[in-house]
Amino acid sequence: MKGREHRLGMLYALPVAGFLALSFLAPILLVAAFSIMPQKVFTIFHMPDFSAYGEFLAQGYWRSVAWSLAMAFAATAILFVICWPLAFAMAKVFRGFTLVLTIGVVMTLFVSENIRLFGWVLTLMKGGLIEGHIRHWTGTGFDGLLYNVPVIVFGLVYVYLPFMLFPLAQGIAMVPDDARQAAFDLGASRWQILREIELPLAAPGIMVGCLLCFVLSAGAIAESKLLGGQAVIVIADEVETAFTYGQNWPLGAALAMVLIAIVGAIAIWGISKADLDAMIGRRR
Amino acid sequence: MGDIPILQLNGLTKSFDDFTALHPMDLKVRDGEFLAIVGPSGCGKTTLIRLLVGMEDPSGGSIWLRGERIDEIPANKRPTCMVFQSLALFPHRSVGQNIEFPLKLRKTPPAARKERALELLALLRLPEEYYHKRIDQCSGGERQRVALARALAFDPEILFFDEPLSALDYRLRKTLEKELRDLHQRTGKTFVYITHSLEEAMVMSDRIAIMRAGRFEQIAPAAEIYARPTSSFVAEFMGEVNLFDLRDGSGDLLLTGAGNEFATRPGTLMIRPESLRILGPDENAEISMSAQVSAEYMLGSRMQYALSLPSGKAITAELLRENADGPKPGDSLRLGCAASACHLIPEG
Amino acid sequence: MKPSRLSHILLVLYGLLILALLYLPLVSVGFASVSKARYLSFPIRRYSTDWYGKALESDTVRELLILSLKVAGLVTVISMVLGFFGALAFARYQWRFRKLYQKLILLPIFFPQTVLGLALLMWFNAIGIVPSWKTAVVAHLVWIAPIATLIIAIRAYSFDPALEEAARDMGASTGEILREVTIPLLMPGVISAGLFAFLLSWGNFPLSLFTTGADSTLPEWLYAKMVSGYSPLVPTVGMLSVAASALLLACALTIPWILRRVRS
Numbered sequence: 001m002k003g004r005e006h007r008l009g010m011l012y013a014l015p016v017a018g019f020l021a022l023s024f025l026a027p028i029l030l031v032a033a034f035s036i037m038p039q040k041v042f043t044i045f046h047m048p049d050f051s052a053y054g055e056f057l058a059q060g061y062w063r064s065v066a067w068s069l070a071m072a073f074a075a076t077a078i079l080f081v082i083c084w085p086l087a088f089a090m091a092k093v094f095r096g097f098t099l100v101l102t103i104g105v106v107m108t109l110f111v112s113e114n115i116r117l118f119g120w121v122l123t124l125m126k127g128g129l130i131e132g133h134i135r136h137w138t139g140t141g142f143d144g145l146l147y148n149v150p151v152i153v154f155g156l157v158y159v160y161l162p163f164m165l166f167p168l169a170q171g172i173a174m175v176p177d178d179a180r181q182a183a184f185d186l187g188a189s190r191w192q193i194l195r196e197i198e199l200p201l202a203a204p205g206i207m208v209g210c211l212l213c214f215v216l217s218a219g220a221i222a223e224s225k226l227l228g229g230q231a232v233i234v235i236a237d238e239v240e241t242a243f244t245y246g247q248n249w250p251l252g253a254a255l256a257m258v259l260i261a262i263v264g265a266i267a268i269w270g271i272s273k274a275d276l277d278a279m280i281g282r283r284r
Numbered sequence: 285m286g287d288i289p290i291l292q293l294n295g296l297t298k299s300f301d302d303f304t305a306l307h308p309m310d311l312k313v314r315d316g317e318f319l320a321i322v323g324p325s326g327c328g329k330t331t332l333i334r335l336l337v338g339m340e341d342p343s344g345g346s347i348w349l350r351g352e353r354i355d356e357i358p359a360n361k362r363p364t365c366m367v368f369q370s371l372a373l374f375p376h377r378s379v380g381q382n383i384e385f386p387l388k389l390r391k392t393p394p395a396a397r398k399e400r401a402l403e404l405l406a407l408l409r410l411p412e413e414y415y416h417k418r419i420d421q422c423s424g425g426e427r428q429r430v431a432l433a434r435a436l437a438f439d440p441e442i443l444f445f446d447e448p449l450s451a452l453d454y455r456l457r458k459t460l461e462k463e464l465r466d467l468h469q470r471t472g473k474t475f476v477y478i479t480h481s482l483e484e485a486m487v488m489s490d491r492i493a494i495m496r497a498g499r500f501e502q503i504a505p506a507a508e509i510y511a512r513p514t515s516s517f518v519a520e521f522m523g524e525v526n527l528f529d530l531r532d533g534s535g536d537l538l539l540t541g542a543g544n545e546f547a548t549r550p551g552t553l554m555i556r557p558e559s560l561r562i563l564g565p566d567e568n569a570e571i572s573m574s575a576q577v578s579a580e581y582m583l584g585s586r587m588q589y590a591l592s593l594p595s596g597k598a599i600t601a602e603l604l605r606e607n608a609d610g611p612k613p614g615d616s617l618r619l620g621c622a623a624s625a626c627h628l629i630p631e632g
Numbered sequence: 633m634k635p636s637r638l639s640h641i642l643l644v645l646y647g648l649l650i651l652a653l654l655y656l657p658l659v660s661v662g663f664a665s666v667s668k669a670r671y672l673s674f675p676i677r678r679y680s681t682d683w684y685g686k687a688l689e690s691d692t693v694r695e696l697l698i699l700s701l702k703v704a705g706l707v708t709v710i711s712m713v714l715g716f717f718g719a720l721a722f723a724r725y726q727w728r729f730r731k732l733y734q735k736l737i738l739l740p741i742f743f744p745q746t747v748l749g750l751a752l753l754m755w756f757n758a759i760g761i762v763p764s765w766k767t768a769v770v771a772h773l774v775w776i777a778p779i780a781t782l783i784i785a786i787r788a789y790s791f792d793p794a795l796e797e798a799a800r801d802m803g804a805s806t807g808e809i810l811r812e813v814t815i816p817l818l819m820p821g822v823i824s825a826g827l828f829a830f831l832l833s834w835g836n837f838p839l840s841l842f843t844t845g846a847d848s849t850l851p852e853w854l855y856a857k858m859v860s861g862y863s864p865l866v867p868t869v870g871m872l873s874v875a876a877s878a879l880l881l882a883c884a885l886t887i888p889w890i891l892r893r894v895r896s
Contacts (some may be wrong), residue, residue: 005725005727006725006726007727008727008806013718013721013722014717017718019714019774020777023752023771023773043758088645089644094643094644103885104651107878109831111658111873112836112850112870113835113838114782115657115658115661118870119656119657119658122657122672129656131674132674133675136674179773184717212741215744218744219743220744222838222855225859226858250814252750260744265744268735271739272735
């Protein structure tokens with residue numbers, strides 16, 4: 001029995017695992033190889049030097065990394081605060097309305113992210129939905145709300161909200177009602193229940209949600225390009241520029257590797273701690 | 285405290301939408317008493333206990349603790365606490381942290397918390413090393429003790445129990461029932477215990493309240509409920525009994541002497557299986573009947589017989605097994621008992 | 633312990649507010665798509681559906697639609713197959729490297745998509761494949777196949793292993809078990825995974841950006857127009873794309889309901 005389970009498991013894992021090995025792992029290894037090539041070459045058959053990483057330090061690309069990480073951090077923190085009450089209500093308070101919310105939020109995922117961000121441009125720009133109407137009604141307008149750092153963070157919060165909301169709701173659903181009631185009965189205030197019972201017991205969902213949002217925001221590009229204009233250049237933007245306008249693949253690869261290293265380390269650390277059977281299968 | 289009961293319910297009711305879970309209920313619980321509330325599943329006993337601890341709001345009536353009204357106070361401000369059916373131990377905390385939880389909420393200093401937790405571990409006969417154990421490393425019986433210790437650490441005026449033993453196997457349940465009784469005597473606290481098992485209630489409690497469909501049927505000490513049930517529901521809930529409806533005459537029963545007085549009062553006559561004995565050919569009893577044995581079952585030291593009466597009514601009798609040649613299935617015989625061993629339930 | 637009526641109402645209002653904010657940009661796009669003016673400015677003074685007519689007549693838009701459909705269709709079929717077997721290995725069978733496999737499968741979902749697209753571009757270049765819409769299918773699958781696997785896995789977790797064992801006990805071979813027991817039981821999960829796969833591929837932009845070569849999908853074309861200055865076709869084609877997703881989703885949600893009504 002065990003032998004057959006093992007064989008079948010291996011066999012069934014093979015298609016998707018093989019596919020990802022060829023079109024996920026292999027390309028990343030190739031990027032890693034390119035990143036140590038001399039500048040401006042287009043094959044990996046050269047003497048490795050690490051000049052691209054030197055360029056990363058010398059040209060101040062770390063600033064882009066810092067901006068990306070800082071905005072990702074801000075977006076994640078804001079998302080956590082915004083989503084917690086709603087996720088809590090979805091898991092513990094609402095009945096039918098949870099389904100409405102779920103469908104409503106999931107549907108936005110199916111609309112291309114650049115259409116939605118473009119919609120925010122139309123909403124927030126000078127002469128857009130908000131400013132245009134305010135000027136029409138009051139006679140005085142303002143300069144529009146686009147092209148600054150806060151609006152980029154707002155864009156990140158907007159785009160990645162589902163990636164925080166659903167893991168949080170899943171995590172909160174794992175908190176037994178009995179444990180909350182017992183704490184209440186033993187004299188805990190609403191705030192103490194949150195700190196002592198709900199936050200620690202929902203930790204797996206909190207971790208997954210925060211990780212997803214942080215990692216996706218750190219690698220995001222469209223928010224800063226469409227909403228932020230040239231307010232700041234994020235790291236993913238630098239990667240793209242190096243590959244396309246710069247025609248400097250090793251530099252692009254090195255920049256990509258820095259992003260991959262940061263994001264990958266966080267993702268692998270987080271995923272390795274999560275009990276996926278409990279989270280996805282709701283088995284305890 | 286004198287006459288003021290520690291807990292008093294006045295016309296307490298609860299309804300959900302169009303369903304009335306609890307009809308107006310009155311109850312007085314004495315200080316230091318062990319009261320068991322017993323009833324079949326769905327009778328409203330869980331709703332009742334949730335009202336008493338404050339997890340639900342009543343639809344009407346009031347709850348008083350030592351003469352102070354508490355039904356408006358939320359559960360976390362009431363000086364009572366409950367041991368949950370699931371125990372509701374915090375899985376992310378150690379045994380010690382679970383027990384210290386209520387003390388931590390009250391900002392007791394860590395040293396004093398630990399001292400109290402160790403005292404409680406000792407009181408519940410758990411080794412001191414358990415202080416650092418994780419909850420998922422404890423057995424079912426150990427978890428019961430941890431849950432009790434946590435509730436006692438809260439130092440409640442009244443400790444409520446919501447069937448905490450129901451998930452355990454028979455032998456462990458029996459041991460813990462006795463421990464709980466013992467704990468009640470040592471701590472002197474008031475215990476209110478919900479269960480669907482009358483057997484459990486009888487072993488532990490001073491008084492039993494029997495519930496049915498959102499109402500109390502009878503509230504009395506165990507011995508009185510056993511001997512003098514006030515309704516056939518209570519009589520049948522106590523275990524196997526033979527009930528005879530005497531409102532349309534004596535039926536299968538032959539009543540003589542003191543037995544005759546039952547014939548004049550309408551009601552239901554209760555005869556316990558162990559009160560019946562086999563009558564010899566010339567022997568007579570105040571209440572007697574002829575019956576045919578249809579099956580026999582061994583109960584250990586006793587034998588149980590299923591019998592049918594001339595009208596077709598099925599009854600049960602239990603006899604000591606000392607008689608080597610007792611009746612066999614198919615035998616016809618006469619059974620009898622004394623009028624004083626029977627009880628007349630006034631209702632139908 | 634239960635939240636009061638007031639807090640319940642406040643939470644519902646909060647949920648509605650979040651939903652409203654999620655859809656607000658689409659409202660703006662919707663208004664922009666029916667504005668008659670070539671240069672958009674709110675409030676809109678004259679409405680017209682001319683731009684829809686122009687968009688539907690345009691050959692470019694038709695080609696974009698067909699190409700996006702081809703990509704999304706292929707991604708859907710392949711990810712359903714990969715996800716089906718992947719989910720069985722994820723949730724159903726206890727095998728030695730399962731925990732490791734579960735974690736590796738999740739990595740692509742966490743990966744920055746723009747960087748992934750670029751890495752794939754380099755990879756295709758290195759192994760001598762000219763990027764076209766077919767390579768975009770591969771790129772989409774790297775991200776969507778793991779998601780499909782997870783969606784089917786949710787269903788596979790609730791699958792009672794005794795069912796397969798009972799079938800085996802009655803003499804069914806592994807293939808027969810798959811056909812008679814496993815596939816029918818996991819079918820709802822496979823279908824919802826297919827729906828997700830289609831819609832996610834249809835709307836995906838960052839993966840397509842570098843991997844389509846000379847071809848272009850709908851979101852890619854929209855992006856190119858957005859960054860090169862305003863065109864009244866952008867909101868119109870954007871709304872058409874959203875309408876297509878909504879239509880498919882509406883069908884997916886109502887067809888099972890209608891089938892159930894017809895059967896009973």
